[in-house]
Amino acid sequence: MSALDRIHLRGLKVFAHHGVFGDERETGQVFIVDVTIYADLTAAGASDKLADTVDYGRMATAIHDRVAKEQHQLIERVAERIADVVLEDPRVNAVDVSVHKPHAAITVAFSDVVVSITRTR
Secondary structure, X not given: OOOOOEEEEEEEEEEEOXXXXXXXXXXXXXXXXEEEEEEOOHHHHHHXXXXXXXXXXXXXXXXXXXXXXXXXXXXXXXXXXXXXXXXXXXXXXXXXXXXXXXXXXOOOOOXXXXXXXXXXX
């Protein structure tokens, strides 16, 4: 078993209604999600079968749906909920999640706000 195997999902764009301020929750904005999934990919490498790996297409859809359908004040909570979705797959040993909020309500010039978390089984 390899603890170093990873699947990276980068730049998943989701329009959602998260934020501390009412106008953020009402109007909504684009959030960008990056996920690194840690799972043993040995069986998939040997078999070449989708059933032997974490299906990143299905995972992307599940993450998108979770972020789009829920509403939270903090992107820390959004990141936690994404980690919950990923860890529902029993093949996943750990996950790194980054949630970008490039249009955060900040009054000075900035390029991005990112919250990153790591969760393990």
